[in-house]
Amino acid sequence: MKHFFLASILAGALALPAYAADYTIIAPANPGGGWDQTARSLQTVMQQEGISGNVQVQNVPGAGGTIGLAQFASQQKGNPNALLVGGYVMVGAILTNNSPVTLKDVTPIARLTGEYEAIVVPAASEIKTMADLVEALKKDPGAVSWAGGSAGGTDHIAVGLIAKAAGVDPTKINYIAYSGGGEALAAILGSQVTAGISGYGEFESQIKAGALRLLAVSSAERIPGIDAPTLKESGVDVVVENWRMIAAAPGLTEEQKAAVEADIEKVAKSDAWQEVLKTKGWQDTYLAGDAFEEQLAKDISATEAVLKDIGLVK
Amino acid sequence: MGTFDFLLQGLMVAAQPMNLLYALIGVTLGTAVGVLPGIGPALTVALLLPVTYQLDPAGSLIMFAGIYYGGMYGGSTTSILLNTPGESASIVTALEGNKMARAGRGGPALATAAIGSFVAGLIATMGLAFVAPYIVKLALVFGPREYFALMVLAFVTVSSAFGDSALRGLTSLFVGLTLAIIGIDQLTGQTRLSFGVPDLLDGIEVTTVAVAMFAIGESLFIAAQGDRGPDRVEAVRGSVWMNAADWARSWKPWLRGTFIGFPIGAMPAGGAEIGTFLSYATEKRLTKHPEEFGNGAIEGVAGPEAANNASAAGTLVPLLTLGLPTTATAAIMLAGFQQFGLQPGPLLFATNPQLVWGLIASLLIANFMLLVLNLPLIGLWVRLLTIPKPWLYAGILLFATLGTIGANPSVFELGMLLAFGLLGYVMRVFGYPIAPVVVGLILGPLAEQQLRRALSISQGDVTVLFTSPIAAVLLVIAALAFLVPLIMRARGRGEVLTQLAASED
Numbered sequence: 001m002k003h004f005f006l007a008s009i010l011a012g013a014l015a016l017p018a019y020a021a022d023y024t025i026i027a028p029a030n031p032g033g034g035w036d037q038t039a040r041s042l043q044t045v046m047q048q049e050g051i052s053g054n055v056q057v058q059n060v061p062g063a064g065g066t067i068g069l070a071q072f073a074s075q076q077k078g079n080p081n082a083l084l085v086g087g088y089v090m091v092g093a094i095l096t097n098n099s100p101v102t103l104k105d106v107t108p109i110a111r112l113t114g115e116y117e118a119i120v121v122p123a124a125s126e127i128k129t130m131a132d133l134v135e136a137l138k139k140d141p142g143a144v145s146w147a148g149g150s151a152g153g154t155d156h157i158a159v160g161l162i163a164k165a166a167g168v169d170p171t172k173i174n175y176i177a178y179s180g181g182g183e184a185l186a187a188i189l190g191s192q193v194t195a196g197i198s199g200y201g202e203f204e205s206q207i208k209a210g211a212l213r214l215l216a217v218s219s220a221e222r223i224p225g226i227d228a229p230t231l232k233e234s235g236v237d238v239v240v241e242n243w244r245m246i247a248a249a250p251g252l253t254e255e256q257k258a259a260v261e262a263d264i265e266k267v268a269k270s271d272a273w274q275e276v277l278k279t280k281g282w283q284d285t286y287l288a289g290d291a292f293e294e295q296l297a298k299d300i301s302a303t304e305a306v307l308k309d310i311g312l313v314k
Numbered sequence: 315m316g317t318f319d320f321l322l323q324g325l326m327v328a329a330q331p332m333n334l335l336y337a338l339i340g341v342t343l344g345t346a347v348g349v350l351p352g353i354g355p356a357l358t359v360a361l362l363l364p365v366t367y368q369l370d371p372a373g374s375l376i377m378f379a380g381i382y383y384g385g386m387y388g389g390s391t392t393s394i395l396l397n398t399p400g401e402s403a404s405i406v407t408a409l410e411g412n413k414m415a416r417a418g419r420g421g422p423a424l425a426t427a428a429i430g431s432f433v434a435g436l437i438a439t440m441g442l443a444f445v446a447p448y449i450v451k452l453a454l455v456f457g458p459r460e461y462f463a464l465m466v467l468a469f470v471t472v473s474s475a476f477g478d479s480a481l482r483g484l485t486s487l488f489v490g491l492t493l494a495i496i497g498i499d500q501l502t503g504q505t506r507l508s509f510g511v512p513d514l515l516d517g518i519e520v521t522t523v524a525v526a527m528f529a530i531g532e533s534l535f536i537a538a539q540g541d542r543g544p545d546r547v548e549a550v551r552g553s554v555w556m557n558a559a560d561w562a563r564s565w566k567p568w569l570r571g572t573f574i575g576f577p578i579g580a581m582p583a584g585g586a587e588i589g590t591f592l593s594y595a596t597e598k599r600l601t602k603h604p605e606e607f608g609n610g611a612i613e614g615v616a617g618p619e620a621a622n623n624a625s626a627a628g629t630l631v632p633l634l635t636l637g638l639p640t641t642a643t644a645a646i647m648l649a650g651f652q653q654f655g656l657q658p659g660p661l662l663f664a665t666n667p668q669l670v671w672g673l674i675a676s677l678l679i680a681n682f683m684l685l686v687l688n689l690p691l692i693g694l695w696v697r698l699l700t701i702p703k704p705w706l707y708a709g710i711l712l713f714a715t716l717g718t719i720g721a722n723p724s725v726f727e728l729g730m731l732l733a734f735g736l737l738g739y740v741m742r743v744f745g746y747p748i749a750p751v752v753v754g755l756i757l758g759p760l761a762e763q764q765l766r767r768a769l770s771i772s773q774g775d776v777t778v779l780f781t782s783p784i785a786a787v788l789l790v791i792a793a794l795a796f797l798v799p800l801i802m803r804a805r806g807r808g809e810v811l812t813q814l815a816a817s818e819d
Contacts, residue, residue: 064498066512066515067512067513067515067516070512097498097505097515099512100512142773143773145770145771150500151499151500151501151502174770174771174773176501176767176770176771177500177501177502185636186453186454186632186636187457187458189454189636190454190455190456190457192457192458192771193771205662206636312502
C-alpha cells in the first residue's frame with residue numbers, strides 16, 4: 001500500500017497545475033526531444049541565475065507541437081507567468097495539420113537557439129561530394145532515398161528546398177520519414193537509404209568515427225570546427241536552420257510583455273545559458289522584438305511555399 | 315586490457331558507496347513509477363535530469379539505469395495482481411499472471427517474474443558487455459524489409475497464440491489495427507480517421523487502451539456480475555513461494571525469453587513489446603501444459619518477464635555503441651549523457667571507458683538490488699488481493715484513472731479510457747479476446763511503416779520484400795506457422811489443435 005500512496009501522490013503532483021511557480025514552461029513534446037531539452041535548460045538557467053525562484057516544466061506532447069500550442073492559447077490567456085517553447089517544426093506542423101490555432105494566437109517573445117542541418121552518406125557510399133548527390137538527384141530523383149525526421153518537419157522541408165534549388169521537381173523526391181533521429185541513423189549506417197539529413201548533433205559522433213561522410217551543412221557560412229562546405233558553396237543555394245523560440249500567452253498588457261522579454265533577455269545573455277549552448281551544440285540565434293516578428297513572418301511564408309511545392313500543403 | 319578487466323574496474327566504480335546509493339534510489343524510484351500505469355521511466359528520468367545536473371556523470375547515469383531496470387520490473391506487479399499493466403511491455407504478463415493471482419498463486423507468479431527478470435537482466439547485461447559490437451552489426455543489417463518480415467512473423471504467431479477461435483482473434487486484431495491507423499501518418503504527414511479532433515492527431519496511446527481494456531473492462535465485468543460472480547478471488551493457496559514444479563517449469567522460459575528479448579531490444583526498431591509477444595507465443599507452443607494457458611500458466615509469466623528485462627539491456631547496446639536511442643527512456647538517457655558533454659557512440663568506449671564500464675557494472679548491481687528489494691515484499695503484495703472485492707475494484711478504477719490523468723492531464727484522454735473500458739467490457743461479454751487489440755495497436759503502425767518504407771526505397775518494386783535472405787527466412791517461418799496448423803486440420807487432426815488452444819481472457 002505504501003507504493004500505492006507514493007504513486008498516487010506522484011500522479012496527483014503531476015496532474016495538478018503548479019500554482020506556486022513563478023514561471024510554467026510548456027514543452028509541447030515528449031520528454032527527451034529538442035523542445036523538452038530547451039524548456040528544461042531554460043528552467044535550470046532561470047533558477048541558477050535567480051531570474052525566477054520556481055520554474056515548472058510541463059510536457060503537452062502531440063502533433064508537432066500544435067496540441068500544446070492550442071492548449072496554451074486557450075488555457076493560459078492573459079497569464080503573464082506561462083511560457084511556451086516552439087520552433088520551426090511547429091511552423092511546418094501548423095500548416096500541414098491545418099491547425100486552427102497558429103503562432104498569431106500567442107505572443108512570440110524571442111528566438112533562442114538554432115541547429116543546422118547536415119547531409120550525410122554512409123562511408124562506403126559512391127557519393128563523395130554534394131555535387132555527386134545533386135547529380136544523382138537530377139538523373140533520377142526517385143532513386144535517391146533520403147532518411148530524416150517526421151514528414152513535413154525541418155529535414156523534409158530542407159530536402160524539398162535542395163531539390164528545388166537543383167532544378168528537380170520537389171514532388172518527385174523520395175523522402176523516407178523516421179520518427180526520431182535514432183531510427184533514421186540506423187537506416188543510414190546500414191546503407192538502407194542513399195543519404196541522410198538531420199541536425200548536425202545527431203550525426204556528430206558517427207562522422208568523427210568515420211562511419212558517415214558529411215557532404216554539406218545548411219548554414220549560411222562555414223561552421224567553425226566542422227570540416228564541411230555549406231550547401232551554398234556546393235552550388236545549392238539553400239540555407240535552413242532549425243530554430244527554437246519562446247512565446248508568452250496571448251492577451252498580455254504591454255508591461256507584462258516587456259517584463260517577460262526582459263527576463264528572457266537576461267537568460268540569453270547569461271554565462272550559464274552560453275554554457276548550455278556549448279554543451280548541447282546549439283547555435284546562439286537570440287533575436288527579439290520587432291526584428292524577430294519580421295523574421296518569423298518571413299519564415300512562415302517561405303515554409304508555406306515549400307510545403308506547397310513538396311505537395312504536403314494543398 | 316580485456317573485457318573482463320574493464321568489467322572488474324567498472325565494478326569497482328559501481329561499488330563506491332555513493333554510487334551504490336544512487337543505484338538504490340534509482341531502482342526504488344523505478345519500481346514505484348513502473349507500478350503506476352501511464353507514468354513510465356521516461357518521464358521520471360526527464361524530471362530528474364535538472365536535479366542531477368549538479369551530480370557527477372557516473373552517479374546520475376547509474377541512477378537512470380536503475381530507474382530503467384526498476385520500471386521494467388515494477389510494471390509486472392500491478393499486471394499480475396490488479397490486471398493493470400503499468401507499461402506496454404508488461405501487457406502480456408497480465409494475461410497469465412493475473413489468472414494465477416486469482417487462483418491463489420500470486421506469490422509464485424511474482425516470484426517467477428522477479429527471478430526471471432534477475433536472470434534475464436544478468437545474462438543480458440553480460441551480453442551487453444561481451445557481444446555488444448557484434449549485436450550492433452547484426453541490428454544494422456535489419457532494414458525496412460527485414461523488419462516487415464519480422465512483423466509478419468509476429469502477427470502470425472501472435473494471432474494463433476491468443477484466443478480459441480481464429481475468427482474472434484482476428485476480429486480483435488483488426489479492431490486494434492483500425493485504432494492504430496488513427497492520427498497523423500508518419501510518412502506523409504496526412505491525418506487519418508481523426509475526424510477533426512486535435513487530440514486524436516497523435517493517435518491513441520497504447521497504455522490508455524491497455525489499462526482501459528484490462529482494468530476498467532474487467533472491473534465493469536465483475537460489477538455487472540454482482541454477487542453471482544463465479545471466480546472468487548483466492549488470495550493465497552499453498553505456499554507464497556515457488557515450489558519445485560514451478561522452478562522446473564520456469565527456468566527454460568527464462569532463458570528463452572532472454573534470448574528472444576535481448577537481440578530484439580538491441581534492434582533500432584525493436585522495442586520491448588515485440589519480444590514479450592514472441593516469447594508468449596513461443597511458450598504457448600512449447601508448453602507441456604497447454605490446458606493451463608489462459609488459466610494461469612507460469613511459463614506465460616516467466617518467459618515474457620525475462621524478455622522485457624533482457625530487451626531493456628538490449629536497448630543499451632545501440633545507445634552506448636552507436637548513440638542510437640531506441641526507446642523514450644533511452645532518448646532521455648542520451649540527453650543525460652549530452653548534459654555532461656558526453657556523446658555516446660563508437661568513440662565512447664574508447665574515450666570514457668570508466669564511465670561505460672561503471673554503468674554496465676552498476677546494472678549488474680541494480681539487478682541484484684531489485685531482487686533483494688522485491689522478493690521479501692511478495693508476501694505483502696499478495697495481501698492486496700484479500701481486500702474485499704468492491705473495495706479492490708474501486709481501488710483499481712481509481713488507480714487506473716489517476717495513472718492515465720497523471721500521464722496526460724486531459725479530459726479527452728479520460729473519456730477515451732472510459733470508452734475503451736466499455737469496449738473491453740462488451741468484448742468480454744461476447745467472448746472476444748482482448749490481447750489481440752493491443753497487439754494490433756502496437757505492431758500495426760510498425761508493420762505498415764516498414765512495408766511502406768521498403769516499397770518507397772525500392773520505388774514500388776514488391777519483389778524486394780523477398781530477395782533479402784533474412785527477410786526470406788523470416789517469411790518462410792511465418793508461412794509455415796500459418797500453413798502447418800491448416801494442413802493438420804485438413805488431415806483430420808483438428809481436435810489436437812482444439813485441445814492445444816485454451817480459452818483466454
